[in-house]
Amino acid sequence: MTKADVRATVNGYSQASNDDAFERMFERDKVTLRELGIPLVTLTDDAHGDDIGYRIDLDGYDLPRVDLSPAEIGVLSVAAQVWDGAHLDLPARRALTKLRAVSPAASGELSGHVLRIPPPSATFDPLLSAIASRAVVTFGYRGATSSAPAQRRVEPWQLVVRDGAWYVLGHDLVRDAERMFRLTRITGAVKVGARGGATHPRVTGTGGGLGATSRASGSIGRTVGDDGAADVARVAVRPERAGEVRLRALAATPGEAAWSGWDVLELAVGNADDLAGLLAGHTDAVVVLEPPHLREAVVTRLRAAAGLATVGTATTGTETDPVSEPATDPATGDIQSSAPTTGEAGRG
Template structure:
């Protein structure tokens, strides 16, 4: 049986306590909540459960301990529904579609299963006609194995140390980095941060990290303030594109307007001003289905990327 991650176990504990008709005893929690079967013995279970109790309280989830009125011993546990329930939330089909796209970020990462489960429950009660994730796929790359560790390092401001293979030489060197953010560029995940050895901000492609990532204590990655995200040049006007029908879903998700059949064989798609590099990379990957009409700087950036790919193909031939 596969080991359940701590995050998934915690989510299952919340669901079980939230839906239990009566307080759950420790024995019931161990038997019924997915993840506690990984405990080798009673002591291991107690440690896991105590950690999860602390985690729930830190998240602001009102876990109540029910004690025996006579002896004061712990009898069971429940979540106070009156403090935990949120007001009804009504989401439009478009908003649910955006949440579906966002859930794809966790594919292959620690929260992949909870994200899929939450999205499935959301779609189960969604109104008819809601955009389905399968039809509106953002095609985000699957996170690399170092993703979870680096994401935690960013959030907790921990210095990260790892071996990194240079793209130009293939040489591997140890890099010590203050991690700022994780981002996607040209179909791959990158770490953006401050390289202490190079004394400057750098980007590191996660697929070139060799072996495990080591992290220091929380609060160690605060020596240099985070700089702006790379490639932050923005288009000054709306992007006007011609897009083949039923293609380029990622672009349609960003659209301000879509005019089906505006030209023979094409829809007219308009996008709001945004990050030039990000949009150019996206359009270049869909070049067989998209024509850039405006602005000129976007068309130039797309052509630059396509020429670079062509040059690489020629070099490999």
């Protein structure tokens, strides 16, 4: 059908009082159809003369055959609520509706379950399409330690969630290095360059090159201390204490000698930073025996906290050391030490 055919024969368009109004309605409806995944194709051929013909491509219309069980459609119903109110919410619910068209009633296995994960900001969409088309993106970015936004040019590889925050991982073309950028720190719009403009080999997958989070930096760094030697930690735990730590124990034995009366637990270290935070949080209920780097990380935290008795939140008064441009870039997740330096620990 040509645009004129549509205007003449499809219900609703006769309400358009003039050409402009019709054009607006027509454009709006095309957008809606494409949002819905309806493959609207344009044709120019003899049959349509000089006009463009519009047709729904039925070959690309159908949902492939899918047989979802009641339990599976139940699982999808819970998943579709995840983005509550965010920009991914509507497309997720539309996808569920389409699948319901060919599915039996959901079973109640997951009824009573509510899952809400922190949604990415709207910059998710252009970044995802840039990754798919291997394009370079440009955006303003305000790092954690920088006072003003700076322009970044990045070849994006992957969108990553860590500790409830969204990041884009990619190759920073200005710094010529792999970097993570927190989506909420991107300022303004993301400009997507030409398809195929990215040239650096991708690093993807959450294993290998991309280590666990360095939470203290609020970003993602490589796991430090993963020299392979200390995957298991030994900690002494006071009786009846540190229940949360006990749940993680690979093994527990009664303490001996100096640790008589305590329990000695073996723990998988995983992310040493996270584990140090958990253990420090249990204060005198837990003492780290080994490895030394974990022990040091916990003691460093305890020393800093012990110093809090003597300082207030002095926003006026003595100047603290500026941390304006550290050697590594904590904002974007360069290599971070898991044990903060003593220089920082001594401040107050």
